[in-house]
Structures are given as C-alpha cells and as structure tokens.
Amino acid sequence: MAMLVDIDTKIELGFPYWKPIRRRFGPESPFFSSGNIERELLAKQVALDLTEDEKHRLQNLVDEDDREVSCPIVGCGAHLISLEDFEDHYNARHTASCSVCSRVYPTSLLLSIHVSEAHDSFFQAKVARGYAMYECLVEGCGLKFKNYKGRQQHLVDKHKFPSSFEFFKKAHLSKKARQKQQRKQAIHRSEETSNKMDIEGETIDGLVSAVSKLSTSDSSPSSISFGRRNTRGVTFVPRAVQQEKKADSALTGTKQ
C-alpha cells in the first residue's frame, strides 16, 4: 500500500481516532435526567396513587422533550419527535436514488439535477452552446450558471457552503455495480474501433469528451454518441435510452 502513503498522512492528521476516556457527568447533567425523574415519580407514586402505566406514560412524555431532534440533512430542518422517528423520516424523504448509477440523493431536486448533469447528453449540448444550465442546489434559489465552477462559487458565497463541498463526489458503487461497470468499459474499449459514431458536430464531440472526463463515474468512455440508432457503447444517456442499451449489452455476451 505504498502508493497510499500520502492519503495516509492526511487521514492521520484529520481523523479523530477512538480514544478511551473516562466520562464524568455533573449531577444535573441531561445524562442523569431520566434517573432523576424516575426518583421523583417513584417517591410520589404511592401518595398520588399513580398506576405503573401512568408512571411510564409520564416518564416517556418527559423524556420525549429531551429526545426531540431535527433532521441534519442540508436544507431539511424537519423536526422529529424521536430518533426512531428520524429513521422513518430519512427513508421517506431522503433516499431518492438514481436509476442509472444508483447514487442516492436526499431530495428529488438534487436527484434531478444530478441526472441532468451526469447522464443527460442534451444537457451537455446546451452547456456547450453557452446556456446557463448549472442550477443552484438550494431549493427555492433557482439561479443558473454556465459552468460547474460558477455554481460552486455561488454556493460558497451566497449559501455558505464549505469550499470543500463537492456535488460531483466520486461514486462508491456496490461491488456488483463496479464489476458491471468495469466489464462495460472492457467491452467498450474493444468495440471502440468498430463503432460508427454519429455526432452532430466535431466541436460538440470534443466538448462532450472533455465534460465527460469531469463526471464522477469510474469509467469515462472516450466516445459518446447521440441518438437512438447508436446505443452501443453509450454509457451516459437518459434513462429511457438506457433501458434499450441494457438489452443490447446482454446480447453482446460478456464473460461472467
């Protein structure tokens, strides 16, 4: 693992490793509040003839005030009664996944922005023609920019995103997806020479290749073709076309 030495030191400096320490709490610390409440309820239980049931309900009600939590996903802020509630909320609201590359996004806005920017060749075409296509990620803002960097700067300046934030983060696909992609790459390379490329213009092709290198998939095909006729070898196309393509790659017969 010699080649990872650099990354190693970075992690060395950055990651807060587990360190066993003794933890002490003050008597009125929230850590002890459950026990304190239990003390008082037990002491008054007999005098007030509280049933066990009532006591538990009271205990829960008071505990709940402490357990309220707000959703930590950027831009959400939903208030949840409990941590258990959070899991339901997360699964309901923040697991929109891309059917092309399986990446998961916390809102449908972000998902659709991702699909356009990463999988839509027409998006790239419009960018090439100078349209402002890169949309701000913050719901309700709506500003659009001509390039990725411009939008990034806007996020940092206007919406206080950290400069280290990357919308196009490298993907970490499941093993299965990775193997599939690596196979696609292999097929693609072997078919490269025999493929007929139907492109709308040299310049677009050049720009598209350049842009596709910016994408986050692990494999960047050296060529992309548009249009339904040449679906072979195409990796980054909208969903509808992709389905056709999947049928094709099954036909080309890969060694499993």
Added chain:
Amino acid sequence: MAEDGLTSHRRDPIKSSVGNVAAHRRRQNAVAVGKERRESLVRAKRLCRVGPSGDDSDIPIENDMIIDEEQSILDAQTSSAVEELKSAVAFKGKGAMQKLVGALRELRRLLSKSEFPPVEAAIKAGAIPLLVQCLSFGSPDEQLLEAAWCLTNIAAGKPDETKALLPALPLLIAHLGEKSSSPVAEQCAWALGNVAGEGEELRSVLLSQRALPPLARMMLPNKGSTVRTAAWALSNLIKGPDPKAATELIRVDGVLDAILRHLRKADEELATEVAWVVVYLSALSNVATSLLVKSDALQLLVQRLASSNSLQLLIPVLRSLGNLIAGDSHTIVAVLLPGYEITANVIEVLGKCLKSEHRVLKKEAAWVLSNIAADSIEHKRLVHSSEAVPLLLRLLSTAPFDIRKEVAYVLGNLCVAPTEGNGKPNLILEHLVSLVGRGCLPGFIDLVRSADTESARLGLQFMELVLRGMPNGEGPKLVEREDGIDAMERFQFHENEDLRNMANGLVDRYFGEDYGLDA
C-alpha cells in the same frame, strides 16, 4: 382556555347541556393540568400529607382533575381559613392557644388535600407572615408542627410560591436545633428541603443562614423518619452546582461514619435517601469522593446492588458507584485493581444491572462499565471476559437508543489501548476480532445512521477501527456487507462538517478506486 369553552357554549345554549359543559371544560383543562401535573410530579419538592406521628388519615387524596368550581371553592375556604388564623393570632383571651392550633390545623388540612393545594390563595390572603408568627420561640410543639406543615406545602409549589417562604427561613432553621422535639424538627427539615429543592439561589440563602450543620446532625441517629427526612433535605441542599456545600457536609463530624453505617444497615427507605446524598457528594466534591473511596463505601454499594431489588434504591446506589469510579482516578488505580475481589464484584453487579428491565439501570451500568473499560489493558481483559459482554452485545441490537450509545462506548473502549501522547491509539486486536466476530458491527453502523451527532461520531470511529484493524484486509469487506458504505455516504449531504469529513475520509481511504478490483 376554559373561558373560551364557556363563551362558545353560551353562544349555543341549544346544543349544550349541563353535563356537556362540565365535560368540555374538563377536557380543556386536561391539557393545562396535564402539563402542570407533569411539572409538579418531577419537581424535587414533596407535599406532606400525613403528619410525622402518622395520624390524620381522614384526608382522601383527590386525583381527579379539579374543575373550576371545585378549585374556587377550595380557594374560598382557604381564604377564610387564613382570616380565621389572623383573628386567632390576635386573640389573647382564654383558650387562645387552642383556638390558634385549631385555626392552623384547618389551614393545614386545606393545604394537604388535593393534588394542587390552594397555595396561591393562601399566600394572597396573607398566610405567610401569620405562619412566621406562629413559629416564635417558646410556642407549644403542636403549634410549631402545624405551622411548619403549612409552610412545607406552600413551599412544594411553584417557584415564586416557594420563594415566598424567605421570611420564615431563619425560624425554620432555628427549630432544627437539638432542643426541638423530633416531629417539629422533622417538619421544619421537610419545609427546608422543599425550599432547597427550588434552585441554586435559595440553596445559597439557606447555606448562608447555616442550615447545613443542624440538618447534618439530624442524619446521625440510626433510624427514624427524622433521619430519612433530614437525608432527603440534605440531598436537595448540597446538589450544587457549587460544590462547597457537599464538601462542607462530608467534613461535619460523624457524617461519613453515619453514611457508611446507613449504607450498611439501614432499611431500604433510609438507605435510598442516604444514597442520594452520596450521589451528590461523589458528583461534586473531590474531598468527599476521596474520603469515600478510602473507606469501604464501594464494598457497601456493591452489596446493596447485589442484594436489593428496589429500583428506588438501586438508582442512587448505582449512580454513586458510577460517580466514584468516574470522579477519582485513584479509585480505579488503587482500589479496583484487577485481580482484587472487589473489582470482580463490581463487574458482576454491573452485569446484574444490565439484566434489569429498568432502562435507567441498564444505561447507567453501561456507563460505569465504559469507564472501567477506559482504563488499563488488564481492566479491559476483565470486562471482556466477564458475562457483561454477551449482555452488552444483545443490548446493542435491541435496546432503546440511549442505552445503545453507552454500550457502544464500552465495546469501543475495550478495543483500544490506553493512549499515550498524541499518536494514533493502538488497537487491541484480540478484542476487536472477538467483538466483531460476535456481530457488533451492525449495531455501530446503525448508530452512524442516527440523527444524534455524538452517536454518529462513535459509529464512524468504530468503523475506522474495523477498517484499519481487522486482519487480512477483511475490514472493508465486512463494512460493505453491513451496508456501511451506504451509511457513510449519507453524510455527503449532512450539515455537520466534521462528520462529513470523517465519513468522506474513510470512504476515500478504504473504498477508493482500486477497491474490489482484486476480488
């Protein structure tokens, strides 16, 4: 809120009947009373409903919500009782003492009835100055008792009601003296306990008026309700946050001895209140902690934990043990040495608490274990080989969240050697492999997914251990299998930058481009 209900019913008289009005208002009241009820139940103050001599059982406790009418009747009765008291105080003729005691008793009864005694009405009618007068020196015991009882219940209410007792404090404290009769002293202690339970400010006032020494002395006898009440009052008085009172208490002659004696021999009720005193002593005062650790307090606490099944007692005893272990490094280093019987006993009794059905006991027992597991390698070995670990593993997958977090601390601490300097801490491979092999990883990944920052952090830190330490590069595969990558990728859009960086760092380092190529 009740007003609104009334008006809306007035507008539609056809639709409502008398019964409906009452029921409707009861419901409207329910929310307000519910909250007030909750608050009054969890306060550190206690109403006195039965006198020290145990008599007066003719008062039924009313649990039902009091509708406006009932409350206002009670208030009216209270106001007139105070009027009666006023004239009785002024009266100098024959039978004055009887008249006065009678008036006091009447007021006391009204203040001991329902769940929410008419304290406000009493104060408004001017009860407090009168009651202070009734506390004057040389008054008969019965008079002192009834007056102190009234004040006790007035002080059990809301903050401003408790504060109204300020003029009475010097006299209440004075009647704690050893010349006072026991029931009188006890009732005064109770009143003062309520005042102390209100807050820091009033505690400060009480301490400056020297309430502590006489209360401490009242805790010295072997048994009796007075000892118990005094212990309870002291627990309220020393709860800080200023540690001075706790330190002052342990320094009073005979107190440490009495505490140990009660822990050893007292009945569970008394032992419970004394244990709470120890909770505050051990949480706040290093002097007290040190003295307690050097005595046989630890052994006595362990014995109580082993032999009792009373939740009321177990909570403060467990917490005292926890505080002593957390607060004093001497405890672990010199007293709870690995190989000593006391150490094995402590771990065993903590296991018993983990098995309990009570949430508080499970959570705090795990906390104590996490501190023992934070110590030397020998301590970690002891904990790891005890029966606590199977219990902890089970709790990690099934228990409520706050318990799982504490369990995580224990298990993680078992896997990491004591830190020296600022370098990367060393793993205890044997424990890591053993615990991961017994299925603890999913539980940690669950914590990574939670909305609680501290837990997510713990989960990620443990994942780092697994990724770094598991032999044969198994770590990443194991993590992937349990959907760990998924869990970490959630942080990409998380608002907490530290967690984001931690998660991204791990993913970059262990699941980079070459991951899985050799598979």
